[in-house]
Amino acid sequence: MRYMVMLTMRSDVGPPPPELVEAMDVAMTEAVGSGLLIDAGGLMGEDATTFTLRSGALARVDGPFAEAKEVVGGYSVLDVRSHEEAVEGARRMMQIHLDHWPGWEGSCDVRRISGREEGPPTS
């Protein structure tokens, strides 16, 4: 099973402290080495564009945004055997933020990616 873990935070959170970067490097190297983490990326904020479709009208807003807002700041894709394994992967990432980024606040969504990755329906 494949999961996407998305990290949501305020857009004006600023650069992460070096301690966090270092701890995340260690954790990600380990997770890649165990076969758990198969893709990851940070999402840049500056050039973000948002389309909205409301009441039949399509609107476009280009960043950077004047006001701080909640954004998805990064994601990782996990290859797991169970939902609980994905949850544990996400918990570890949040624990690292708790331990190494004082004052940081945010949330983390653990979502199963549906479809073909799950293998043929007959198995």
Next chain:
Amino acid sequence: MTTTTHEAVVAVWQLESARVVSGLLRITRDLQLAEDLAQDALVAALESWPDDGIPANPGAWLMTVAKRRAIDTFRRAERHRAHVERIGHDLSEASMDELVDQVDHVEDDVLRLMFLTCHPALTPESRAALTLRLVGGLTTEEIARGFLVKDTAVGQRISRAKRTLAESGATLEMPTGAERTERLDDVMAVIYLVFNEGYAATAGTSWMRTDLCLEALRLARMLAALAPGDAEVHGLQALLELQASRLHARTTSTGEAVLLEEQDRARWDHLLIRRGLAALARAEGTGQPVGAYTVQAAIAACHARARRAEDTDWVRIAALYDLLSAAGDNPVVEVNRSAAHGRAFGPAAGLAVLDAVAHDAGAAYGHQWHAVRGDLLSRAGRGTEASAEFRTAASLTRNDAERSLLLRRAESG
């Protein structure tokens, strides 16, 4: 954090078990004892985590509990007094931070464990079962399901393997030089065996058993991270990532097999393809001579890079099969080489390669020989002969999905 279930504890356990077992093995030098202690730690986690929540560093927690049990065990057995002193000393001096460090820096331990579970004293089946159990952290039931055998059979196989290892005096020493290369080959062969058991399920009603493939892929990723200086481990990882990228395109929604060239390439897993190509580049980037897994990965990469079946670089694939062929006497390689030559240079060229391959109905590759011959004859416009070959191939395969595919081809000639 109040919903720590049994499943959650087991999931954490599976993530940590290889390192916990291998770390305990370093201390106890006894595989059975190491596994028993690790199981004790799992039981302790199942007792306390549902109420207390998962600890911040679960690996260190499990290791601490297991080490305490190790000391208790040795204390009870007086004849192991020497061990008590050594381990007691280790633990009393170990602060939590040091334990965390030990859990974080045991890559060598896991590699040693893999060398042991894939030890030459064991049969290939035992190596696979023991590796899935101790390195993959799978239960006996999960392994049995993967190999379509009874739980008790897997349990017995694992117990016997542990006894064999103890009796053969297999050690935990890290092999070096030529021995390391050989032992690494053994580990790779086990991972490849597990993958193929899932990918081309030799018997049964399902064309493949995806779970087993993914376990093998996980082991290949682990090995590549543990021995990154060895080209061939990256070749193996590349091969399995690329093969796995086609897992869900290989069957229809009703479970019928789909041949590579007829697969919907949009259903290929492009994340795994990207990872496979990257691993292949790592293998080739070491500058070491490439081995059979890397060459096979290069062949798989030719397919992966072709956006349409007709874009496939068959001339390059034929050349890569020639490389494999020159490396050893393997009839399965020759059968595939004939198919590649057929595509690259015409059916007559393919038949020339194939007809030079010794074959008999009893050979494990017998159905493939006839299936490829049928394909080449069909492309040469010899429909009647082709149908006969497909029917012979269908009578030889033990896989239901493959049989119906071959019978369909026999109908169309």
